[in-house]
Amino acid sequence: MSSLNPKQIDAIGVSDLPERLQDIIRRRDTVLGPGYQFSETIPVEFVSGFGAHLIDRDGNDYLDAFNNVQGVGHAHRHVADAVSRQIATVNTDTRYPQEALVAYAERLLATFPAELSKLSLPCTGSEANDLAIRVARFHTGGEGIIVTRWAFHGRTREVASFSPMLGAGSPLGPNVRLISAPDPRLCAPGQSLENYMRDQVRAAILDLERHGYRLAALIADSAFTSDGIFTHPMGFMQAMVDEVHAAGGVHIADEVQSGFAQLGDSMWGFSRHGVVPDIVTMGKAIGNGFPISGVAFRPEVSDEFGRKVSYFNTLGGRSLSIAAASAVLDVFEQENVRERVAVNGATLLAGLETLTRDSPYVAEIRGSGLYLGVEIIKDRGTPEPDPIRCESIIKNLRDRRVLISRTGSAGNVLKVRPPVAFTAADVSRFLETFGIVAKQRL
Amino acid sequence: MSSLNPKQIDAIGVSDLPERLQDIIRRRDTVLGPGYQFSETIPVEFVSGFGAHLIDRDGNDYLDAFNNVQGVGHAHRHVADAVSRQIATVNTDTRYPQEALVAYAERLLATFPAELSKLSLPCTGSEANDLAIRVARFHTGGEGIIVTRWAFHGRTREVASFSPMLGAGSPLGPNVRLISAPDPRLCAPGQSLENYMRDQVRAAILDLERHGYRLAALIADSAFTSDGIFTHPMGFMQAMVDEVHAAGGVHIADEVQSGFAQLGDSMWGFSRHGVVPDIVTMGKAIGNGFPISGVAFRPEVSDEFGRKVSYFNTLGGRSLSIAAASAVLDVFEQENVRERVAVNGATLLAGLETLTRDSPYVAEIRGSGLYLGVEIIKDRGTPEPDPIRCESIIKNLRDRRVLISRTGSAGNVLKVRPPVAFTAADVSRFLETFGIVAKQRL
Structure with a gap:
């Protein structure tokens, strides 16, 4: 059993990953159990962090709009x-x-x-x-x-x-x-x-x-x-x-x-x-x-x-x-966290609504503060869930170094759930990146 | 409901404690629940620690032969x-x-x-x-x-x-x-x-x-x-x-x-x-x-x-x-912990056996390494458990700044369970103190 989800293996193959990651994955599959899996996206090894940012081994800065356990910020x-x-x-x-x-x-x-x-x-x-x-x-x-x-x-x-x-x-x-x-x-x-x-x-x-x-x-x-x-x-x-x-x-x-x-x-x-x-x-x-x-x-x-x-x-x-x-x-x-979340959450929500207003694939945007969901469907006329498009958006965001996930029983609701450390600048970067992906996929 | 065990209240009364402790106990009873209790002995507030030692607010050094969660030592x-x-x-x-x-x-x-x-x-x-x-x-x-x-x-x-x-x-x-x-x-x-x-x-x-x-x-x-x-x-x-x-x-x-x-x-x-x-x-x-x-x-x-x-x-x-x-x-x-535990545990066991050899109240000494039990009975002839004597020994050791506890369904087995950080000097101090208490109570 590999700790990659079967779908991940189909999509990328462990052999396409850097040698160091391949080694970690192989050793991990040998010693961890039962049922350890990686996050939905292709595995990235993060070596440091601050605020809502995670830094990989090559120094790339990922915007973390998914991991809210470190609410007030990575390594605060x-x-x-x-x-x-x-x-x-x-x-x-x-x-x-x-x-x-x-x-x-x-x-x-x-x-x-x-x-x-x-x-x-x-x-x-x-x-x-x-x-x-x-x-x-x-x-x-x-x-x-x-x-x-x-x-x-x-x-x-x-x-x-x-x-x-x-x-x-x-x-x-x-x-x-x-x-x-x-x-x-x-x-x-x-x-x-x-x-x-x-x-x-x-x-x-x-x-x-x-x-x-x-x-x-x-x-x-x-x-x-x-x-x-x-x-x-x-x-x-x-x-x-x-x-x-x-x-x-x-x-x-x-x-x-x-x-x-x-x-x-x-x-x-x-x-x-x-x-x-x-x-x-x-x-x-x-x-x-x-x-x-x-x-x-x-x-x-x-x-x-x-x-x-x-x-x-x-x-x-x-x-x-x-x-x-x-x-x-x-x-x-x-840091007046509550007020910051309310303000930045409102900007984030408004931005997402603007960026997806004309999309036939967005059924609803829901949520409050920094917990937002974008429900993705096959077509606005026939509201059938579209988890595939949802996954593709997550992957495209990840390729642009923005981390989100998805939720709901059909797996078709983009889950935008940044830590409460999210700043106004983080919201801007998120919306800018989301806009690029939305143009292609929504 | 007080966070002191009923028996503790009978024995000492909250009002006999230092004002600072009384305050902590009262506030604690107000906000913590359900069922928070103090350790069996009279509450002591520890403010630092090292090895198998805990230091109270007045600078007194307690030998910890009970808390083994910090196995390699307090604040290692x-x-x-x-x-x-x-x-x-x-x-x-x-x-x-x-x-x-x-x-x-x-x-x-x-x-x-x-x-x-x-x-x-x-x-x-x-x-x-x-x-x-x-x-x-x-x-x-x-x-x-x-x-x-x-x-x-x-x-x-x-x-x-x-x-x-x-x-x-x-x-x-x-x-x-x-x-x-x-x-x-x-x-x-x-x-x-x-x-x-x-x-x-x-x-x-x-x-x-x-x-x-x-x-x-x-x-x-x-x-x-x-x-x-x-x-x-x-x-x-x-x-x-x-x-x-x-x-x-x-x-x-x-x-x-x-x-x-x-x-x-x-x-x-x-x-x-x-x-x-x-x-x-x-x-x-x-x-x-x-x-x-x-x-x-x-x-x-x-x-x-x-x-x-x-x-x-x-x-x-x-x-x-x-x-x-x-x-x-x-x-x-x-620190060669395994070897140290074996050596110090053997010394501790031998010392306890020597100190209690002639006691009519000790039915058995059991255990291995740094997990030892001394079973206390009312009399060697009629092996009835004696949890009262057991408690009194624990309290006397605590008054001499040595922490142990007890175990077993009858609550009559002294539990000597120091962290694996226990040193040869700690064993000596333990046995010396135990010897004083044993002379009075065993």
Whole structure:
């Protein structure tokens, strides 16, 4: 098994790559497993980075509009300095008193509505969602889980069982029900999106109960990113949450993708919908690439679990993780990240709309802040998904040293998801390059 | 709910602590949840560390014979430098080619028997065991899991379901069967430990099958540390594994506790038993406190999972994790860690045996390398566990600035588990202090 996707091998052949890369790929295929793969585009070896830029071994500067884990920027100096200082000093776990841990929890929780007043700190988004669902099951006594049709929430066994995006090889639980993402085009004539979503939740709850499962949780990515990025209209979620609460379940907002100002107009994606979740999970940008994640709870949901089960994560919330995560919050303040994302995101969106206005292949541009999706179809008249054209655009951008990806169940939504470090100059370069590719392909 | 254990509150009262600590504890109880607790002893705030030493805010030097996550030493300079360099350069994930990732995998796998030739790199021990069991279930098509009676393998929902040490609040799966740890005192007269363990595995498999569960895996800590540390005699495991294989299951060796030379005479605990597991999980010392973990597979067990399901961990195996983990292997070579552990562990064991030879309260001293257990009983004649005396010894050692803990289902086994950084001078200091406490309490 090669770590290149089969399609990549067909398209390029390992032997077309530089000798050094061929060597890495061969050795990698020998020792890594199971199922390590490269990013969709032809492999590039990056040796340094700054801001939203990655530099390859030949000194070429790639504009990174895909990797948002290093949200405040690749190799950000302030985060690097904080981690370097801490790792040379001490790195105790949460069983020892750490003033910095407490101060960080206070500071992070201050960005949430007051109801969310308890914080737990695992290491990965998967662990965050796994803990969230454990607590939800314990608190509700239910087992049923509702997610969207192409949701991805992580890869522990439990979380994989409600992550349909993982595909047919990874079984869904018998306690899991799927609803469609909030795509207004799916509403019946005259039906509001709110009613459409509420009816789906209600039907899922009834079906779960018919099969003997009481509801534990609705878990949803607040921007429905793996489903294809659905950010507008807002405001339909309270109706869904009301149904969930009426059935005894809790609402878990998965902010791994949509959190930390990625959507620009707020720190957290759920705020855009005017809801206050029962549990919120965080990952990615929280540590700027350092393995840390977070879960915020309403205490009435988590306290009994704390007393009767408890949770300890040896590697979560240690001094070193806290140094990284605190430095990230510093940068959010120092660099006015939220405002920058809102401004640059708006320019990026407007530019993309201008560049694709006359294209018969662009069905919609969606998104908010620095999380945008361009849905590619075969023809505006017959809205059939066109993943091939989508792939070709990604490849053409990559050849011009701009990195993006794609999303959605049909793989036909260009995913433009730069780190929140993206500057106005980065937006210009992106649009200029995208314009060249769009002229040829859109 | 206070983050002090109820017993701690009874014993000391928060108001007896320094004002600064009281403040941290109060604020911590307000913002952290669910179930954060302090280490068993009275909370101490450590502000720096080196080797096996932790320094508190007043400059007091504590000898750390408990925290072995920083295996090669607190704030080890070589690891700190490697992480500091990398975080200021670049930190890409495994979807990009990294020579250092491949080189690390080659180097780590070289410490295993040749059969274990594939490596995956999650972030925590829990994630490692979760992935191991996912692969085991997929490969075998079975669901049944056998663990020891007081096993701990982690805290994802799946892994918690076969971690009985978590207690009654955390339910075991209906597909989980418990066997007793390899305590030779449990054998019937004339029965070998090998037969005792084999019979237990056989009975567990039959009971699983009787309830409709085919076997997926036997997962065992190679030193049975949470059960009370059972390291001798060796050699009984192949008989267990043969039963597992005959039933179509796989053997997962959990080396989170026993790996990375903690047992002194070998890099991996399973080697002491002369078996080659199907899957090996690693954590703790692998990154010296940086969140990284590992899973080594026989390719015939993991390859189909790789093709049909695949596994990607956003935060696992990134450049930064690899920098930390590679530096740890450097130190193992530079400082001859394995030999040092063997020598210092032998001195420590001999010293403990001498100091407790005449005590009516010490039933047994067990262990290997730098993982030792002292079983405390009420009286040598009637071997009833004495967790109270055990606790009092831990507290007395702590008052003399030596940190240890305890283990076993009755909480009556002193756990002496220093980092592999422990020096000959550390052993002397430990034994001297232990001798003073033993005179009073043993």
